[in-house]
Amino acid sequence: MIALSLGAILTLFVCMPLLTIAWMALIYNFRSMHRPARHRENIYECEHCGHVYAFARNRPMDRCPRCSNLNEAVRP
């Protein structure tokens, strides 16, 4: 049997999930970089002034550039 110290076991239990999550985040970022810009954009329609605008940020709500009203994305 392989003798491991308690510190090594704890380090493994903490590092393995962190490395897995970091690897998955890298893959997700790499995939989303290659999507066309139109698919990364959220489209918003202002409920206050009716202005239609798009932002390439991944937010469920964003401010209208005309009147600063917060609006939900029409097409995420």
Ligand SMILES: [Zn+2]
């Ligand atoms: Zn507005």
